Amino acid sequence: MSDFIIETHQLTKSFKGQPALRGLDLRVPAGSIFGFLGRNGAGKTTTIKTLMGLLQPDGGTAMVFGMPATHEASSIKIRQRIGFVTEDKELYPYMTVEQIIRFTRAFYPKWRVDLERRYLQLFELPLKRKIPDLSKGMRSKLMLLLAISRGAELLILDEPTDGLDPAAIEDVLRELVRSAASGDTTIFFSSHQLHEVEGIADHIGIIDRGKMIVTGALDDLKAQYQRIQVVLGDWVSPPEHWVDGVEHIRQEGRVTSILASRNVDAIVQQAQSLPGATVERFPVTLKEIFLEHVRSN
Amino acid sequence: MWQMLIYKSWMETRLKLLYALLLIGGSSALMFSVGAKAPRSQAVVTAQFVLLLLAGTLSGSGIKTQPAFTATKGLHGSTYYTLSLPVARLLLLATRATVGWLELTFGLGLQMCGLWALSRSGVGSIEPSGMLGHAAVMLACGTWLYFTGVFMDTFLDEQWRNQGTLVMFALLLWLSSHTPDAINIFKAMNEASPLLGHAMPWGAMAFSFGMASVMFFAAWKVIERREY
Numbered sequence A: 001m002s003d004f005i006i007e008t009h010q011l012t013k014s015f016k017g018q019p020a021l022r023g024l025d026l027r028v029p030a031g032s033i034f035g036f037l038g039r040n041g042a043g044k045t046t047t048i049k050t051l052m053g054l055l056q057p058d059g060g061t062a063m064v065f066g067m068p069a070t071h072e073a074s075s076i077k078i079r080q081r082i083g084f085v086t087e088d089k090e091l092y093p094y095m096t097v098e099q100i101i102r103f104t105r106a107f108y109p110k111w112r113v114d115l116e117r118r119y120l121q122l123f124e125l126p127l128k129r130k131i132p133d134l135s136k137g138m139r140s141k142l143m144l145l146l147a148i149s150r151g152a153e154l155l156i157l158d159e160p161t162d163g164l165d166p167a168a169i170e171d172v173l174r175e176l177v178r179s180a181a182s183g184d185t186t187i188f189f190s191s192h193q194l195h196e197v198e199g200i201a202d203h204i205g206i207i208d209r210g211k212m213i214v215t216g217a218l219d220d221l222k223a224q225y226q227r228i229q230v231v232l233g234d235w236v237s238p239p240e241h242w243v244d245g246v247e248h249i250r251q252e253g254r255v256t257s258i259l260a261s262r263n264v265d266a267i268v269q270q271a272q273s274l275p276g277a278t279v280e281r282f283p284v285t286l287k288e289i290f291l292e293h294v295r296s297n
Numbered sequence B: 001m002w003q004m005l006i007y008k009s010w011m012e013t014r015l016k017l018l019y020a021l022l023l024i025g026g027s028s029a030l031m032f033s034v035g036a037k038a039p040r041s042q043a044v045v046t047a048q049f050v051l052l053l054l055a056g057t058l059s060g061s062g063i064k065t066q067p068a069f070t071a072t073k074g075l076h077g078s079t080y081y082t083l084s085l086p087v088a089r090l091l092l093l094a095t096r097a098t099v100g101w102l103e104l105t106f107g108l109g110l111q112m113c114g115l116w117a118l119s120r121s122g123v124g125s126i127e128p129s130g131m132l133g134h135a136a137v138m139l140a141c142g143t144w145l146y147f148t149g150v151f152m153d154t155f156l157d158e159q160w161r162n163q164g165t166l167v168m169f170a171l172l173l174w175l176s177s178h179t180p181d182a183i184n185i186f187k188a189m190n191e192a193s194p195l196l197g198h199a200m201p202w203g204a205m206a207f208s209f210g211m212a213s214v215m216f217f218a219a220w221k222v223i224e225r226r227e228y
Helices: A044-051 A072-080 A097-105 A113-122 A136-148 A166-182 A194-200 A218-224 A264-272 A286-296 B002-037 B040-058 B078-084 B089-123 B128-155 B158-176 B185-189 B202-225
Strands: A004-015 A018-029 A033-038 A059-064 A082-085 A154-158 A186-190 A203-208 A211-217 A226-231 A246-252 A255-260 A278-283
Touching: A004 A044, A004 A186, A018 A044, A018 A059, A018 A186, A018 A203, A018 A211, A033 A044, A033 A166, A033 A194, A044 A059, A044 A154, A044 A186, A072 A082, A082 A136, A082 B078, A097 A136, A097 B002, A113 A136, A113 A166, A136 A154, A136 A166, A154 A166, A166 A186, A166 A194, A194 A286, A203 A218, A203 A286, A211 A218, A211 A286, A218 A286, A226 A264, A246 A286, A255 A264, A264 A278, B002 B040, B002 B089, B040 B089, B040 B128, B040 B158, B040 B185, B089 B128, B089 B202, B128 B158, B128 B185, B128 B202, B158 B185, B185 B202
Parallel strands: A033 A186, A033 A203, A082 A154, A154 A186
Antiparallel strands: A004 A018, A004 A059, A203 A211, A226 A255, A226 A278, A246 A255
């Protein structure tokens, strides 16, 4: 089997002529915590729904555990090994917490009663309460319990911390890391909270307008990307052409701020060759990488 | 696994069944109040009307989460939860359709008991064989109507499901006026009913089961291909 738990190749999908995915190439390494980032409408939920077998792509391939997600028979086998948290965190309104746990448990032979008990206690979920009477935060926690207790090899989480208070976010993120660290679980999650992703993800993918624009190990990306700040001498103009690798330039008076994705040393050398220039280089945050790419795409 | 799907279907339909039973109770009480003056044909027409409502109310395709009280526009978010379970869509459909059909059978059974009690109180004596025959005809012919409701549920928004299904029933009723008597289910349940002394309408019953199978197959094909 491939080293990638999820692998899509040139995935395309349109809705009423509007393209949602335009040749998406996504690779999620086994055992990773993969943060899937993108603006609203970038194609994150469409990707997740395709992986879950809820949508049929117009073209390309989508493989999960080496099986096609687009065929019902293999999709059932895939879903047997997946824990899923939906974007809106809705569950059956006529069931109580206890009933939905009992209901879900029946579909998963590898159900982890120990984890169920642990999360019931940790998240303080009231067993007898009806689902509509739970707060959104409580519902998020319940969905997480239902996803993790399945003994799943892959957790697909669509905005798992949406609606949670800061303390609950901490709890959830810690448990996700714990879940990934304790076994063979791969976590694939979408989020708008870049600092959360930066805190727990070891791989990221940024999708924009249905295409993957940046992907890789987070540490590699942060090492690869640097911000170079050049303060130019009086009467000196910045060069019209920079060395290849400059992603974005911002000019404010005598200060030129450059985001570089490669050839950082060569760019620094070029900047230093300018008369009277002082050059500094800084590490960048995930937020900077994200914003620069989606704005320039 | 399927026990839990039955459990889910029951949770979704139990209040609908309760409404249906109240409706049956109400219609039976009405017939009792009319008492001896009520002609047998009137009882048959009432039973047919109740059957249409039962078939429309209790039907469901097992994919969408159906609310007990108020229907809202669009899919309930928990539909995605159902679809994320490692279960074939056909099993979801078959389980929900079976549970609804059993409830329909139960409702019809109660209604027939009401009719029987009514007959003892003055509508006029009904032969047990005629009563049983009428019950069988109602169930057989109601099965087509029920599975029409199942089919409609696969693509109609929950908000419009009941109205859409009733419109479909009205269309079937209109079409029946152009249908040969031998396969006319409305006639079989009404003026050609064994309750009114006619022979069993085997042709209409067989035709109804055939059409119910077609409806189930069509419902399966819709949900198999449908995107959510």
